[in-house]
Amino acid sequence: MTEPGRLAVRKTYKLYIGGAFPRSESGRSYAVTSSKGDFLANAALASRKDARDAVVSARKAFPGWSGATPYNRGQILYRVAEMMEGRRAQFVDEVTAADGVSARKAGELVDAAVDRLVWYAGWSDKIGAVQGSANPVAGPYFNLSSSEPTGVVAVVAPPEGPLLGLISVIAPVIVTGNTCVVVASERAPLPAITLAEVLATSDLPGGVVNLLTGRLADLAPWLASHMDVNAVDLTGCPEELAVSCEQGAAENLKRVLRPTGKTDWLADPGTGRMTAFLETKTVWHPVGI
Template sequence: MSDRLNVLKTYKLYVGGAFPRSESGRVYEVTTGTSAAAAAGKGGWLANAPLSSRKDARDAVVAARKAFGRWSGATAYNRGQVLYRVAEMLEGRRSQFVREVADAEGLSKPKAAAVVDAAVDRWVWYAGWTDKIAQIAGGANPVAGPFFNLSTPEPTGVVTVLAPQDSSFLGLVSVIAPVIATGNTAVVVASERRPLPALSLGEVLATSDVPGGVVNILSGRTAEIAAPLAAHQDVNGIDLTGADEALAKELEIAAADNLKRVRRPRAEDWTADPGTHRLTAFLETKTVWHPTGSLGASGSAY
C-alpha cells in the first residue's frame, strides 16, 4: 500500500498570461454532480476555485486592453494558426477535460468525451474562419461616381464574456473562440457552479501561442464580477449569455453608459451548427472611399 499523499490541483485565475490567486484571497467550493445536487449541497467536493473581486476584474480589463493592439494588428491568417495551435493543445489534454466535464456536468465518461470532442472541433471550426469572415462581413459597395467604396470588418475591442452556466466546456469554447478569432480580446467570467474546465483552458492558452492578455479568465460569483465589467469605461462589448434575465437587464443598463455593444442572452443549443452570428456580433464596419482612374492615389476613410 502506498503512503504518498495525493497532490491536489490548485486552480488559479488566468490574467495577462499569468496565474494569480484572487487579490482578495477568497475561494469557494466547487462540487460534483448535477446543478440541482450542487445547489442542495449534495455534490462531492472537487476543488476550491478563486473567488474573484472587482479588483481582479479591473486587472483583467487592463491586461486585455494592453494585448488588443498586437492581437488585432496580427494578420487574420496568423490568428487562425494560433487558434489551431490551441486546438492541438486541447487534443493533447483530452483526458483531463473529459474528467473535468464529467465531474462538472454529472455526465458519464463517454458522454463527457463526446462533449470534449465537439468542443475541440468547434475551436478548429472558428480557427478556420479567421481569414474568411471579412469576405462575409465586408465587400465592395456600388456608388455613383468614379470611386471604389470598400467596407471591411474591424474588431470592437475589449469584450466581456459571461460564459454559459450549464455548458462548462462546449458552451465556453463557443463563446470565447469567435470573440478572439475576429481580433477582439476577452475578459471571461466562467460558469459560477462549473468553473474548472474554464480555469484549465487558461493553462492551455498559456502553453499555446496566444499572447498574454488576449483571453483573461475569472471565476467566482457571476453577478459580483459582471457588474464592474458592464460599467467599465474601457470595455467595448459584453456577451450576456451566462446571465439570468434579471441580471442581464441590470448589466445592459450599466453597459449603455459608454455605448457598449451588447449581445443579449437567448436559448442556445450548443450542439447545433453555430453559424456566423457570433463572429459578427463584435465587429465594426470601416468604409473607405478611394478615387479611381486619373483622380489621384489618395483616399479617405469614414
C-alpha cells in the same frame, strides 16, 4: 491514486490574467462541487480589483492581437485545439463531474469543443471577405467596406456546457481580433481553468483571453459598466442580471449580445457570434488614382 504513505499534491486553482496565474486579490476562494454535490476543489473568488486587472491586460494585448494577420490568428487557434486534444482525458473527467454525464457522453462533448475551435480557426481569414463589400455609389469613386474588431469584450460564459459552451463564446470573439475578459461558469469552473492552462502554454499572447472564476452577480455588472470595455456578451446571465448589465453597458454605448434562452451548443453556430463584435469601416477612393 496516491500511494500509501505519500501525501497527495493538492492543486490550487487560480485566475488567469495577462498570461499568468495570480491568486485572487481578495485571497478568497469558494468550493466547487460535482453534479452530485461531492467536493471537487476550491476555486479562486475573483474580486472587482481582479476584474479591473483583467481589463487592463486585455486592453494592453489588443493592439498586437488585432494587428496580427487573420491567418496567424487562425494558426494559433488551431494550436490551442491541438493542445486540448492532448489533454482530452482531463477534460473528459471534468465534464463528467460537472454535468453528471457518462464518460462516453463527456468525450463527445470534449470532441465537439475541439472541433468547434478548429471550425472557428478556419473562419479567421474568411470572415473579412464575407463581411466586407465593394459598394456601388453615384460618382467616380471606389467605396469599400471592411470589418474591424470592436476591442475588449467582457464575456459571461454559459452555466451549461462548461467546456463546449465556453469555447463557443470565446472563439468567435478572439478569432476576429478582439481580446476578452471571461467570467467562467460559477457552477462548473474547472474546465475553464484547465483551458486557461492550455492557453498559457500555447502560442496565444498573454492578455488576449483572461479568465475569472467567482460570483457572477459580483463580476458581470462591474464589467458591463467598465468604461474601457467595448462590448459585452451576456450569454450566461439570467434575465434580471442581464437587464442590470445592459443598463450599465449603456453608459459608454457598448455593443451588447443578449442571452437568448437555452442554447443548443451542439448545433451549427453560424457566423452571428463573430459579426456581433465587428465594426464596419467604409473608405472612399477616387477612381483612377
